Amino acid sequence: MIQQKEITLPAFGRGYHIITGIIEEHLSELPETGIMNVFIKHTSAALTINENADPSVRDDFESTLNDLVPEDNRRYTHTMEGSDDMPAHIKSSLLGPSLTIPITGGQLNLGTWQGIFLCEFRNHQHRRKLVLTIYA
Amino acid sequence: MIQQKEITLPAFGRGYHIITGIIEEHLSELPETGIMNVFIKHTSAALTINENADPSVRDDFESTLNDLVPEDNRRYTHTMEGSDDMPAHIKSSLLGPSLTIPITGGQLNLGTWQGIFLCEFRNHQHRRKLVLTIYA
Amino acid sequence: MIQQKEITLPAFGRGYHIITGIIEEHLSELPETGIMNVFIKHTSAALTINENADPSVRDDFESTLNDLVPEDNRRYTHTMEGSDDMPAHIKSSLLGPSLTIPITGGQLNLGTWQGIFLCEFRNHQHRRKLVLTIYA
Numbered sequence: 506m507i508q509q510k511e512i513t514l515p516a517f518g519r520g521y522h523i524i525t526g527i528i529e530e531h532l533s534e535l536p537e538t539g540i541m542n543v544f545i546k547h548t549s550a551a552l553t554i555n556e557n558a559d560p561s562v563r564d565d566f567e568s569t570l571n572d573l574v575p576e577d578n579r580r581y582t583h584t585m586e587g588s589d590d591m592p593a594h595i596k597s598s599l600l601g602p603s604l605t606i607p608i609t610g611g612q613l614n615l616g617t618w619q620g621i622f623l624c625e626f627r628n629h630q631h632r633r634k635l636v637l638t639i640y641a
Numbered sequence: 642m643i644q645q646k647e648i649t650l651p652a653f654g655r656g657y658h659i660i661t662g663i664i665e666e667h668l669s670e671l672p673e674t675g676i677m678n679v680f681i682k683h684t685s686a687a688l689t690i691n692e693n694a695d696p697s698v699r700d701d702f703e704s705t706l707n708d709l710v711p712e713d714n715r716r717y718t719h720t721m722e723g724s725d726d727m728p729a730h731i732k733s734s735l736l737g738p739s740l741t742i743p744i745t746g747g748q749l750n751l752g753t754w755q756g757i758f759l760c761e762f763r764n765h766q767h768r769r770k771l772v773l774t775i776y777a
Numbered sequence: 778m779i780q781q782k783e784i785t786l787p788a789f790g791r792g793y794h795i796i797t798g799i800i801e802e803h804l805s806e807l808p809e810t811g812i813m814n815v816f817i818k819h820t821s822a823a824l825t826i827n828e829n830a831d832p833s834v835r836d837d838f839e840s841t842l843n844d845l846v847p848e849d850n851r852r853y854t855h856t857m858e859g860s861d862d863m864p865a866h867i868k869s870s871l872l873g874p875s876l877t878i879p880i881t882g883g884q885l886n887l888g889t890w891q892g893i894f895l896c897e898f899r900n901h902q903h904r905r906k907l908v909l910t911i912y913a
Contacts, residue, residue, distance in 0.1 A: 507810055507812075509881060511881070511886075538643055539643060540678055540776070542812055542877050542879065544877070544878060544886070545888075546886070546887065546888030546889075546891065547888055547890075547891075548826065548827050548890050553737075554734070554738045555733065555734050556684045559719055561718040561719035562719045562727070562730055564718055564719075565717050565718055565719050565727050565731075566730075566731065566734070568716045568717075569714065569716070569731050570731075572714075573709065573710075573845065574845075578841065578844075580837070580840045580844070581841075582833040583833035583834045583837050591837050594827055594834055594837075594838075595837075595841050595842075597827065598827050598894075599871055600734055601737060601825075601873060603876070603877050603878070605678050605739050606739070607645060607680050607772040607774050609645060609647070614647075614772055615682065616682030616683055616684070617682075618683075619682065619683075619738075622734075634888070636886055638810075638812050638879050640776065640812070640912065674779055674910075675910075676910050676912070689870040689873075690820065690870070690874045691820050691866055691869065691870050692820045692866055695855055697854040697855035698855045698866055700854055700855075701852070701853050701863050701866075702866075704852045705850065705852070705853075705863075705867050708852075709846075736870055737873060740874075740875070741814050741875050741877055742875070743814065743816050743908040743910050745781060750816070750818070750908055752817075752819055752820070753818075754819075755818065755819075755820055755874075758870075776779070777779065
């Protein structure tokens with residue numbers, strides 16, 4: 506059994522945003538046992554799983570990834586779309602475009618502290634498209 | 642056909658540990674052709690695949706990831722759980738919470754030099770929970 | 778329904794190479810709805826998804842990842858296979874060994890600007906092995 510749904514997220518600004526609840530709202534009925542794949546159809550945003558409790562974790566993601574992949578790198582040659590563009594491409598590959606999460610007992614089997622993050626790397630708000638695929 | 646199993650690993654200290662054999666011991670019978678997903682239910686540890694032969698590779702992972710995501714970054718605001726905590730969150734997203742590995746001929750179809758690493762980023766030993774899901 | 782195929786890519790030199798077309802040529806008939814997993818059987822090369830249009834993006838990946846994981850790090854202890862070897866192991870775990878991509882309407886459901894990159898981290902050309910697994 507396979508189910509698939511393409512959704513468009515609400516607009517989010519630059520930063521790390523917990524979207525576990527938004528994804529769950531789109532999943533009317535999960536199988537007893539299975540897998541969910543979430544795929545983002547963009548190259549300047551990413552998906553990751555991290556702490557769902559203290560918002561300071563998301564703030565520190567923003568500053569740490571900015572330190573790792575700085576915007577003022579003079580080596581960049583792909584600069585026509587703004588100084589936030591090339592770092593966004595690198596960050597999106599470091600964090601990755603998809604997540605595969607087990608489904609157990611009819612629910613996403615995340616750890617207690619795990620939430621799904623949308624990572625928006627561009628300065629301006631975007632509405633990002635996701636493909637949800639569920640296997641059972 | 643789908644099989645799923647939640648397992649608890651033995652306690653491992655900070656560092657990179659090959660757990661291919663431990664995972665295989667929990668898989669009594671693999672299908673002829675399929676996929677295995679391994680998911681870690683934590684936000685300060687990760688899973689990756691890398692060289693299974695020379696232990697110096699795992700030592701160099703420890704020092705290189707520590708250089709990339711240093712503990713003494715004064716920008717961190719999420720500091721209540723110790724200086725190893727916020728770097729652990731960042732590292733866990735850089736390396737990722739899950740692996741999807743093909744099964745061929747009734748075995749994990751890893752390359753000759755590939756092993757599954759548990760990446761433990763906290764200073765103290767932890768027993769980490771994994772969910773193994775097998776599709777055929 | 779599950780289909781699986783092991784393929785050997787043409788030789789590629791160090792850098793980031795779009796292989797979407799090569800992969801699609803090996804997939805004679807895709808299901809209407811499903812998932813494709815692509816797995817690379819090596820620890821000094823990786824797979825990622827990023828911009829498929831402007832080649833300057835791939836050039837900037839090369840220089841940026843080299844800055845992130847430099848070859849002249851004196852802390853490396855795994856040095857017998859050359860100065861490009863240990864950085865290749867680290868980069869392969871940062872970008873990851875596999876991709877899971879939805880199939881919709883009989884085609885890979887990639888975003889407009891998304892292409893599949895083979896990331897070759899070694900100096901010399903290699904012919905890398907991939908396992909393609911398709912679920913429907």
